Amino acid sequence: MTAILAPKKILIIGFVWPEPNSTAAGSRMLQLLHFFKGNNYQITFASTAQASEFSMNLEALGVFKKNILLNDSGFDLFLQELNPDIVLFDRFLTEEQFGWRVAKNTPNALRILDTEDLHSLRSVRLESQKNKTTASITDWKQADMTKREIASIYRCDLSLIISSYEMDLLLKEMKIDEKLLLQLPFMLGNIGESDKMQWMPFEDREDFVCIGNGKHAPNLDAIRWLKTEIWPLVRKQLPTVNLKIYGAYLPESILQLHQPKEGFLVLGRANDAKEVLGQARVSFAPLRFGAGIKGKLVDSMICGTPSVTTDVGVEGMHAHLPWGGKVSNDAESLAENAIALYTDKKLWTKCQSNGEAIINQLYDKSILEEKLLSRINETLNSLEEHRASNFIGSMLMHHSMASTKYMAKWIEAKNQ
Template sequence: MKQNVLLVIGFTWPEPTSTAAGNRMLQLLDFFKKEGYEIVFTSTASKSERSLDLDALGIQSRDIALNDSGFDGFIKEINPTVVLFDRFLTEEQFGWRISENVPNAIKILDTEDLHSLRKVREVSHKKKVPFLIRTWLQEDITKREVASILRCDLSLMVSTFEIQLLTETLKIDANLLLHLPFLLEKITSIEQEVWPDFDERVNFVCIGNGKHAPNVDAVLWLYQEIWPLIRKALPKAEVFIHGAYMPQQINQLHKPEIGFLVKGWVEDVNKIFTNTRINLAPLRFGAGIKGKLTTAMENGTPSITTPIGAEGMHDSLPWSGAIAETSQDFAREAVQLYTNKKDWQKAQQNGEALINQLYNKHKLSERFSLVLYNLQQNLEEYRIKNFMGNLVQHQTLQSTKYLSKWIEEKNKKK
C-alpha cells in the first residue's frame, strides 16, 4: 500500500525558537509524522539561521518559485494525499496548480489567525477609531481570505472567536472549519513539583517577535504608559523584553535605570518563564491565539493581558492571571498579582486547567485524525456539498491561473 504523502507549502521556513507560527507548524508536522505520512516541505521564502532543520526530522525540503510551471511536474511526481497551505497567501498562489494537477489531494488551510482581522484591527488602532465588523467585511483582504477558506476542503482555526465570526456572521459551513489550537502536552503533577514557587520567582517578562506589529506596539505601550505605573508601585522591579528581530525603536528603549531591559532573542523561553513571576502581554490589536500566553501557562507563569490577548483562548474557563483594557487597570492587576501569593497560585492553577482541558495534544490529535479520515473516505461528497467553494474556485482561480501564466511568460522574455 502506498504511503500517504503530505505536501506543505510554507509561507516561511518554520522557526520554532522565534515565532509561535513556527511552533505551530512543528506541532502539525509532528502530527502528520505520527499518522505515518511522508512529508515534503516547500517554500518560496529564504531560510534563516533560525530555520528548523527539517532533514534532521526526516522531512524532505525543497525551494519553489512563484509563477513557475516546473512546480506542476513536481507535484505530479510526489502525488500528495494532503496539501497543507501555510496561511491563505500560499493557497492563493498555488491552490489552482494543486486543483489542476493533483485534484484528488485534500486541501487543508492552516489559517494561523485571520490575517484580515489582524490587519483591519491594526489600521483601526493606528487611526484611533473603534474596530467594526462592518469595516472588516468591506476590506479586499477579508474577501480574499474568506475565498481561500471556501476553496479548501478544511481550514484549521486556532481561535474559537474566529470560528464564531465565520459561522455566525458569514454563515460559512461549520464542516469546512476545524478548531485546532496549539497541540500541547498535559501538565502533570510531577512537572508542577519542580516549578519554582512564588517566592523563588522575581520580576516581569514581555515576549514577542519584533517582526510582528502587535508585539512592537505592545512593548511601546508597556514602556510609555504601563511600566511607569508598575515601577512606581514596585521601585525595584524589572521587566525583561525578549524576542527575535527586535527593531531599533525597541532596542533603544533599553533603560536599566528604570528596570526596562531589552534583551532580544533567547533560545529557550521556558527557562525565562520558569524564573519569572509575571508575564505581561499588553496587546492592543491582533488575531488568533498567542503562543507567549500558552507557553507562560506551561511553565506556571500567570499572565496579565488584554481582551485581544485572551480572545478565543480560554472558552468559559477562568483566565490564568488577569485581563485589563486600560494602562491603569493593566498596571494595577500586574502589581496586585505580583504581590499576592494566594491569588498568584490560583492563577497558576487556572493556567494548568486551561492547558489540560483546551490544548490537550492527544485529544485534539484524535479529533483531527478522525476528521482527516472522514475527508479521505468521502472527499467527493464533501466537495459537492461545498457549492460556494466550487463557485469561488471556478471564478477566481481561472483569473489567478492566467495571470500566473502571463507573468511566467513575461519573465521568460526577460
C-alpha cells in the same frame, strides 16, 4: 504474504520555513509535522521563502525539503511527480499563490488550509489602532483582505481555525458550513505533577517578562505602550523590580528603549523562551490588537507563570474557564493588576492553577490529534460528495483558476 502499504504523502506549502523558537506560527507548524509524522505520512515541505539560521532542521525530522518558485510551471511537474494525498497551505496567501495549480495537477488531493489566525481580522484591527478607532465586525466584513481570506477558506476542503472566537465569526457572521472548518488550537501535552515539581515557587521568582517576535506589529505596540504608560506606574510602586523584554527580530527602535535605570531591560532573542518565562514571577502581554491564539500566553501557562493581558490577549483562548492571570484594557488597570499579581501570593497561586486547567482541558494533544485525524479521514473518504456540497468553493475555484492562472502564465512568459 501481507502487502505493505505505502506511506500516505502530504505536501505542506510553507509561507516561511518554520522557526519554532522564534514564532508561535513556527510552534504550530512543528505540532502539525509531528502529527502527520506520527500518522505515517511521508512529508514534503516546500516554500518560496529564504531559510534563516533559525529555521528548523526539517531533515532531522525526516521531512523532505523543496525550494519552489512563484509563477513557475516547474511546480506543476513537481506536483505531478509527488502526487500527494494531502496538500496543506500554510496561511491563505500560499493558497492564493498555489491553490489553482494544486487543483489542476492533483485534483484528488485533499486541500487543507492552516489559517494560523485570521490575517484579515489582525489587519483590520491594526488599521483601527493606527486611526485610534475601534474595529467593528462590519469593518472586518467589508475589508478586501477578508474577502480574499474567506474565498481561500471556501476553495479548500478543510480549514484549521485556531481560536474559538474566530470559529464563531466564521460560523455565525459568515455562515460558512461547519463541514469546511475545524477548530484546532495548539496541540500540547498535559501539565502533570512532575511538570509542576519543576516550577519555581513564588518566592524564588523575580521580575516581569514580556516576550514577542519583533516582526509582529501587535508585539511592538505592546512594548511601546509598556514603556510609555504602563511600566512607569508599576515601577513607581515596585522601584526595585525589572521588566525584561525578549523577542526575536526586535527592530532598532525597540532596542533603543533599553533603560536599566528605569528597570526596563530590552534583551533581544531568548535562547529558551520557557526558561525565561519560568524564572519570572509575572508575564506581561498588553496587546491592543491582534488575532488568533497568543503563543506567549500559552507558554506562560505551561511554565506556571500568571499573566497580565487584555481582552484581545485572551480572546478565543480559554472558553468558559477563568483566566490564568488578570485581564484589563487601560494602562492604569493593567499596572494595578500587575502589582497585585506580583505581590499577592494567594492571588498568584490561584491564577497559576487557572492556567494549568486551561492547558489540560482545552489544549490536550491526544484529544485534538484524534479530532484532526478523524476529520481528515472522513473528508478524504467522501471527498467527491464533500466538494459537491460546497458550490461556493467550486465557483470561486473556477474564477480563481481563470484569473490567477492567466496572470501567472503572463508573469512566467514575461520572466522568460
